[in-house]
Amino acid sequence: MELYKLYNSKYGKGPDTLKPQMELRGEHIFNTKHHPEGHSVLPQYKVVGKKIYTTEFHPEGKQTEAWYTIRGNNVHTTVNHPEGHSSAPVFHLKKF
Numbered sequence: 001m002e003l004y005k006l007y008n009s010k011y012g013k014g015p016d017t018l019k020p021q022m023e024l025r026g027e028h029i030f031n032t033k034h035h036p037e038g039h040s041v042l043p044q045y046k047v048v049g050k051k052i053y054t055t056e057f058h059p060e061g062k063q064t065e066a067w068y069t070i071r072g073n074n075v076h077t078t079v080n081h082p083e084g085h086s087s088a089p090v091f092h093l094k095k096f
Contacts, residue, residue, distance in 0.1 A: 002026075002095065003095070005020035005093070005094050006093060007020050007091060007094060028043035029043060042055070051068070051078075052069070052075065053067065066078050066080060067081045075091035
């Protein structure tokens with residue numbers, strides 16, 4: 001199984017913003033210990049093709065519309081994301 005780590009595309013204040021926020025294992029994305037909400041044992045997101053959906057374990061619950069889309073090694077929000085759509089990437093994917 002391939003492992004990818006998701007890093008913030010914009011770095012804030014504090015050392016944790018430089019560390020991976022999430023991990024993509026197979027078709028599921030989990031929060032790491034560096035994520036603001038803490039490490040997740042259950043998947044927060046599911047990847048279907050190039051789209052990323054929340055799961056029933058996400059704090060907002062399972063959504064029927066994708067919140068993110070993968071373009072190359074970048075993750076972008078979609079128009080369905082609660083914080084809005086941005087043409088700039090919100091995460092970068094790095095393979096491990």
